[in-house]
Amino acid sequence: MSPVALRLAAAALALGCAGCGPAAGEATVLRLGHELDTAHPVHRAMLHLDERLQALSGGTMRVEVFPSRQLGNERESLELLQIGSLAMTKVSASVLENFAPSASVLAVPYLFRDSAHQVTVLDGPIGDRLLASPARFRLRGLAFYDAGARSFYTVGRPVRSPADLDGLKVRTQESQSAIRMVRALGGSPTPISYGELYTALQQGVVDGAENNPPSFYLSRHYEVARHYALDEHTAVPDVLLISGPVWDGLTDQQQTWLRQAARESAEVQRVLWAEATAQALAAVREAGVEVTTVDKAPFRERVAPLVAExxxxxxxxxxxxxxxxxGAPADGGDS
Structure with a gap:
């Protein structure tokens, strides 16, 4: 474990155990840490998760949410989950692929036909298998949160075709799938922590990045990157995770309550996400950002060799x- 994670583990322990079993008359408290701002739809969905868990459990369980990297970034939170010092966190499925290779399928460019197709997949048997896939790494998925479609934003020239990405240093997540995708499109992938990205854009360490509209807006990256091209190359969801050791310490009934509350919070989060996406695009346009709806066909063609591989x-x-x-439509015959 990294020195930073060790310090965070000590801090988490100072706050109390990750999934504290109740003393007489006390509730079981699950501590959830994440990187996002309190205005983000994911944070708001987590507050709904707490409300539903308290209601379902009759007040015997609750979730205490720590936003804005109070307990560390995604990588550090994952390490804390693995040792049971933190109960829950949210990570991008792109980060999860470092623990469960099958999760990398969610980062395949242009994999889903539309958002309805994605929901059908994630809420069905395939999604259940993917949520269970990191179990041997002491992690367990509870639900998928919508993270929209990721698109490129740049500081200098706008991106209207893949050729405009040639030679640009593009920030990526610490994900081999994201790195390969940016490279296939002609960019120079540069993994950088999300918390350091604003400064990296400002100082020219990178020429651009890629993310969904709410994150582009709430991070204030639009203040530096004034061009946003809606190529929507991937639709990588977030994953609500619980520590394996903490999960194993819950009773069957507690696990049922938590799983139900997580699924319900995901349904609420999708509604909040759709609202936040529309609001974010309107806000960055109002701030003078050039938002471009590009022809996706050339982007699909450029990543076709990667997809074939x-x-x-x-x-x-x-x-x-x-x-x-x-959910694919059945072939119709002659009528």
Missing amino acids: LEADPELGGLIREIRQT
């Missing part, structure tokens, strides 16, 4: 085909 992978290929077939 992933389709040939023994594990991912079958999963990609299964996702594409989910």
